[in-house]
Amino acid sequence: MFAIIGIVVTIVSVIGGYAAPGGHLGVLFQPFEWLIIIGAAIGSVLLGNPKTIIAGIGANIALTFKGPHHGKDDYIELLSMLYAVFKLAKTKGDLALESHVEKPDESPLFSKFPKFSGDHHSRTFLCDYLRLLTLGTSNAHELESIIDGELEAHHKHYHEIAHAVNLAGDAMPALGIVAAVLGVIHTMGSITEPPEVLGHLIGAALVGTFSGVLISYAFIAPIARNMQLCFDSDHYYFMAMKAGLLGHMQGYAPQVSIEFARKILPDELRPSFQELEETVTNLPPD
Numbered sequence: 001m002f003a004i005i006g007i008v009v010t011i012v013s014v015i016g017g018y019a020a021p022g023g024h025l026g027v028l029f030q031p032f033e034w035l036i037i038i039g040a041a042i043g044s045v046l047l048g049n050p051k052t053i054i055a056g057i058g059a060n061i062a063l064t065f066k067g068p069h070h071g072k073d074d075y076i077e078l079l080s081m082l083y084a085v086f087k088l089a090k091t092k093g094d095l096a097l098e099s100h101v102e103k104p105d106e107s108p109l110f111s112k113f114p115k116f117s118g119d120h121h122s123r124t125f126l127c128d129y130l131r132l133l134t135l136g137t138s139n140a141h142e143l144e145s146i147i148d149g150e151l152e153a154h155h156k157h158y159h160e161i162a163h164a165v166n167l168a169g170d171a172m173p174a175l176g177i178v179a180a181v182l183g184v185i186h187t188m189g190s191i192t193e194p195p196e197v198l199g200h201l202i203g204a205a206l207v208g209t210f211s212g213v214l215i216s217y218a219f220i221a222p223i224a225r226n227m228q229l230c231f232d233s234d235h236y237y238f239m240a241m242k243a244g245l246l247g248h249m250q251g252y253a254p255q256v257s258i259e260f261a262r263k264i265l266p267d268e269l270r271p272s273f274q275e276l277e278e279t280v281t282n283l284p285p286d
Helices: 002-019 031-048 051-060 072-092 094-102 120-134 140-188 195-249 254-263 273-281
Strands: none
Touching: 002 195, 031 051, 031 140, 031 195, 051 140, 051 195, 072 094, 072 120, 072 195, 072 254, 072 273, 094 120, 120 140, 120 195, 140 195, 195 254, 254 273
């Protein structure tokens, strides 16, 4: 919602500020200038990034309008799911988790938590480490190092996606100059035309510089910033699983392990102790 409002405010402010003192809106409509700028920017992204980053841009650009994948309710569900997992492991042993982690799609335990169960990447992350527990892994410090390595690689990948978008935005002003120079070249080819024609051609050329700067600083850079903030927010989902797992491995009760996971969350995502306690108390029986 705020992204759409921001776009509307920017366009109305810029166009309105230009038109109010008598500026001619028609001269701003220069599709060939935009083709040069946007086309060259897309080409530079394709040239400078591997397939995984390009696919990641396409898959995550909607975050600008939808926000992070996980909200507060999703974290309540996640912590409740971790409680159910740790409770089962405490009462029946870690081996009781084996059937659930080997076939998570068919797990009656995970099926109680649809948002988590439907998130393939998060589910795979947790099941991989629960599987290590069923295989006898017991050193929490060693497992923490492995988790940190995976989370760093995961975070780096998404940082590169936002960085690629930001670099495209940084290139826009220069590409606007390219479009303007090409417009001037076109104008020089019409130097014998009357002043009113030359004025229109020069104005059209300058729209290239204007468009490059506007697209860069008013649209692409904020989109890259918004994507990075969404990625950072979603990173807490994995951090909560890590904190809970390590608490469980160190022998804490399920209530304590999920409290470790709850406390690492930022204020806007962290459920209160009472909210979480009420939710886990009302979980359906195994």
